[in-house]
Amino acid sequence: xxxxxxxxxxxxxxxxxxxxxxxxxxxxxxxxxxxxxxxxxxxxxxxxxxxxxxxxxxxxxxxxxxxxxxxxxxxxxxxxxxxxxxxxxxxxxxxxxxxxxxxxxxxxxxxxxxxxxxxxxxxxxxxxxxxxxxxxxxxxxxxxxxxxxxxxxxxxxxxxxxxxxxxxxxxxxxxxxxxxxxxxxxxxxxxxxxxxxxxxxxxxxxxxxxxxxxxxxxxxxxxxxxxxxxxxxxxxxxxxxxxxxxxxxxxxxxxxxxxxxxxxxxxxxxxxxxxxxxxxxxxxxxxxxxxxxxxxxxxxxxxxxxxxxxxxxxxxxxxxxxxxxxxxxxxxxxxxxxxxxxxxxxxxxxxxxxxxxxxxxxxxxxxxxxxxxxxxxxxxxxxxxxxxxxxxxxxxxxxxxxxxxxxxxxxxxxxxxxxxxxxxxxxxxxxxxxxxxxxxxx
Numbered sequence: 001x002x003x004x005x006x007x008x009x010x011x012x013x014x015x016x017x018x019x020x021x022x023x024x025x026x027x028x029x030x031x032x033x034x035x036x037x038x039x040x041x042x043x044x045x046x047x048x049x050x051x052x053x054x055x056x057x058x059x060x061x062x063x064x065x066x067x068x069x070x071x072x073x074x075x076x077x078x079x080x081x082x083x084x085x086x087x088x089x090x091x092x093x094x095x096x097x098x099x100x101x102x103x104x105x106x107x108x109x110x111x112x113x114x115x116x117x118x119x120x121x122x123x124x125x126x127x128x129x130x131x132x133x134x135x136x137x138x139x140x141x142x143x144x145x146x147x148x149x150x151x152x153x154x155x156x157x158x159x160x161x162x163x164x165x166x167x168x169x170x171x172x173x174x175x176x177x178x179x180x181x182x183x184x185x186x187x188x189x190x191x192x193x194x195x196x197x198x199x200x201x202x203x204x205x206x207x208x209x210x211x212x213x214x215x216x217x218x219x220x221x222x223x224x225x226x227x228x229x230x231x232x233x234x235x236x237x238x239x240x241x242x243x244x245x246x247x248x249x250x251x252x253x254x255x256x257x258x259x260x261x262x263x264x265x266x267x268x269x270x271x272x273x274x275x276x277x278x279x280x281x282x283x284x285x286x287x288x289x290x291x292x293x294x295x296x297x298x299x300x301x302x303x304x305x306x307x308x309x310x311x312x313x314x315x316x317x318x319x320x321x322x323x324x325x326x327x328x329x330x331x332x333x334x335x336x337x338x339x340x341x342x343x344x345x346x347x348x349x350x351x352x353x354x355x356x357x358x359x360x361x362x363x364x365x366x367x368x369x370x371x372x373x374x375x376x377x378x379x380x381x382x383x384x385x386x387x388x389x390x391x392x393x394x395x396x397x398x399x400x401x402x403x404x405x406x407x408x409x410x411x412x413x414x415x416x417x418x419x420x421x422x423x424x425x426x427x428x429x430x431x432x433x434x435x436x437x438x439x440x441x442x
Contacts, residue, residue, distance in 0.1 A: 124157025297331035
């Protein structure tokens with residue numbers, strides 16, 4: 001069902017396109033109510049995306065995409081006009097009454113899931129703050145030197161060692177068990193027979209709420225408190241409001257600082273992120289229990305052109321850092337690796353050396369290309385055949401680069417391997433020609 005023209009105009013007049021766009025694009029003043037930034041709809045290095053606040057419109061001179069706040073929201077998030085209007089109306093406190101039945105049911109269900117997650121966060125937080133049940137969890141947080149401010153800011157909580165306490169809490173607030181299951185907080189005892197009841201997913205665990213880019217709680221992570229308690233982390237499954245590959249933990253807290261500093265610090269775990277924020281590095285973000293994805297980087301690309309990985313210093317952490325390099329190139333993001341020395345993770349580094357030393361580590365961070373070269377050198381050695389193999393494996397990365405970035409990378413590789421730059425260029429040209437011939441083959 002169509003939304004009335006009066007409602008559309010009210011949304012357009014009350015919602016600032018600058019406020020909406022600046023949530024996902026780093027905007028810089030360009031004079032006379034105009035702002036410029038990197039277009040979120042195509043890859044570019046030079047800002048050609050503009051926002052004109054006097055007209056409440058946007059336009060990109062690169063891809064020619066333009067329009068009002070409705071069109072921006074639709075294309076950025078893949079929404080229909082009605083869904084975009086509903087989201088913008090919600091942000092402005094405007095009630096839209098005219099929706100068809102399917103859209104109404106879908107939006108209503110999402111709102112219910114947001115409510116369930118918000119209630120659960122309050123429940124977990126109260127368990128941690130009050131009573132004897134959460135004492136062990138409080139002691140654990142104290143052992144990690146987390147301040148009360150950090151605990152409250154990130155709304156950390158505790159799940160009691162009970163299969164039904166959360167479900168009973170929800171039942172008293174008229175929240176049915178099937179909605180708790182749909183929110184990823186519980187599971188059916190028998191998935192084929194829901195009537196047999198359900199049980200809480202998180203039990204005797206420290207709880208970390210996960211928020212979307214707008215700050216709404218959409219999922220949870222649960223950390224074990226005892227070594228013999230099963231997996232170190234249990235995370236919410238994907239739901240109608242939670243997609244892991246599209247969610248970056250801490251982004252709602254970090255967005256403004258990322259835009260200001262034009263950089264993001266990418267860490268592996270929830271507590272690494274909280275420790276970084278507590279130490280003053282509020283541009284830190286983390287993935288949600290999965291490896292870094294291209295979708296994660298597409299969220300970051302409009303906000304900052306530089307990402308510093310701060311992965312654990314063990315073999316798995318360094319492997320994850322190396323594997324992220326190809327994705328960074330694909331997203332056209334400049335990537336760097338921060339060295340933690342002998343420290344296991346950024347939390348340990350900051351505890352041992354302090355925030356000032358960590359800032360120096362950021363300033364001396366090596367480009368990810370250097371980390372990749374070192375990884376290949378360890379794998380193949382620096383014999384003539386080893387160097388040839390290294391160059392062959394580096395060519396796909398060079399093909400993803402352009403202009404000055406490619407030239408600088410070729411020089412870096414040549415210098416570190418003590419080979420002639422022209423050799424790398426010849427192999428790159430030859431390899432590119434072969435790839436083109438293969439592409440054109442019927």
